[in-house]
Amino acid sequence: MAKPISAAFLSVVCLHLFNASHTLAGEDLLAKARQSFEPIPTAPADLPGNPTTPAKLELGKMLFFDPRLSKSHAISCSSCHNLGLGGADAEPTSIGHHWQHGGRNAPTVLNAVFNKAQFWDGRAKDLEEQAGGPMFNPVEMASPEAHVAEQLKGIPGYGAVFAKAFPGDADPITMANVQKAIAVFEATLITPNAPFDRFLKGGADELSAPQKEGLALFMDKGCSTCHNGVNVGGGMYAPFGVVEKPGAEFLPRSDKGRFMVTKTPSDKYVFKVPTLRNIALTAPYFHTGKAWDLRQAVAVMGTSQLGVGLSEDEVNKITDFLNSLTGDQPVVTYPILPPSGAATPQPEP
């Protein structure tokens, strides 16, 4: 895992600040953007060690939407990763079992396959590992760990679906296979063809003039030092408040971020840099979900991460650019789930 940036990061920021008055245009802008960013692929890729098959994909979709993976049978992956709402929910923090609230804002599942790790603190290395988290988290889906496979074995129709998805397995309904199937489905939740992707592929007119100015500012001011790559983020860790700690609403002192995973003092208040893909769809912002206005989030990033007070005009142009990151949303047919039977384990309300 990459170390969080500190001195090296600041020197890059300073370099960017030095260059901020220089405005790029036309081919220069495209050439510079291509150094930092890549378009979203137009088709999903296989996951290492977990090849996609139509049967596994269909199973993964069913499991993603099945609320019976939760203790109450009322919460599914889809509850907090709503594919109609940019792959997230519209909550500061999600509502889980017994109306408890999650500790951090639900990150989008869209394009999550391109993140270097999952969760705000990167505690899961990939989608497959991530999928095992919320089901067992007592404030989220709250299932006892052994229960998920038991539950699915108790739903008569799932046996055949698992057997088709994992044809080599003698006993295919396992938690490991649940996670593999969900990961395969989630890996298809990518959003290609955003205006910015079309621009990166050479479509000079795909961004408006203010969006191009916003892109130039995004690179010149230093945002792209962390928010880069295919996901315009998601590829590294950074302390929130590297220059100036934001207020407690955005950075409550009790949540020490990646430190809680690594116990390394320099990881205090370090978080995974979130993707900005489809950011216009996923208010509220930050790991607290306390910023409802994307412009406010941009301004806070300026002061806390870059030590620069962005002007209103600059904030607006960067926000215009961020709006160009909304891609084609996944087209998903709602899955029909196998019904519960008389012997299916019942929900615990």
Added chain:
Amino acid sequence: MAKPISAAFLSVVCLHLFNASHTLAGEDLLAKARQSFEPIPTAPADLPGNPTTPAKLELGKMLFFDPRLSKSHAISCSSCHNLGLGGADAEPTSIGHHWQHGGRNAPTVLNAVFNKAQFWDGRAKDLEEQAGGPMFNPVEMASPEAHVAEQLKGIPGYGAVFAKAFPGDADPITMANVQKAIAVFEATLITPNAPFDRFLKGGADELSAPQKEGLALFMDKGCSTCHNGVNVGGGMYAPFGVVEKPGAEFLPRSDKGRFMVTKTPSDKYVFKVPTLRNIALTAPYFHTGKAWDLRQAVAVMGTSQLGVGLSEDEVNKITDFLNSLTGDQPVVTYPILPPSGAATPQPEP
């Protein structure tokens, strides 16, 4: 509205009991079934005064899936009427705002358009009226009544969608139009082509031998006195426990059913006869949602409604018949919802 049946009902039941030993076969069975039942239409019909347009249908689907119609922004129509689970949830009673539980088992939205009234007690005359209920019910979605239109007006993208759906309206974002659009979407949630429908259309081999015996028993024992028509139910009211009151788990004495709507003493413990369409998909059963096994529900109906102790073989055959009522489930593409903006009213957790 039809009066609940009593003396006339019992005489019909007695007649059926008298005939119970007579087993119908072949064309006799089909001819008799056609007197009581109709197939589900293969295409949805327009609602009176609320014609379907593609724009209204798309809006209705969006609203059906939008959790921002609830106070918490966490509960949508789809939460309790899950199209992957037979249009219901898999709960005895649904979990609503602040983890409160609804008073009665969530009825399926599938084919609800064919019911003569909505809710277990028939307190809404149609889908349009029904759609206004759960949003404002404090134990369900819990929105303040004036708030739904305000909420939608605060989501920038909805303006254009409502204008397209209701092109004649100067101010189209109204609660009345929300209900109209949802009703239009829900009217498309029909499940034609069940084995029983194909049988009714002349496909003699569409039911298995035990299913045919079950159908004959269903008519001969008197089940079809109430469970008839296109929805195999949904067309009338009946007292639960007309012959013998079931135990309090199935008929808690505190829920007086339709009496709470009409205040008519004879409506005590009267409920709408539920549709049996797709019944195999929607456990648990009864308005309490306390019967998890369809065979148990059939047996209880025998004793409480017909005064007859059905044998295990009879229960199994009737249940086999009920399994033939599962039709083609709706194919629904998950809608992409307009995102919240900086000025969108925020959830109240």
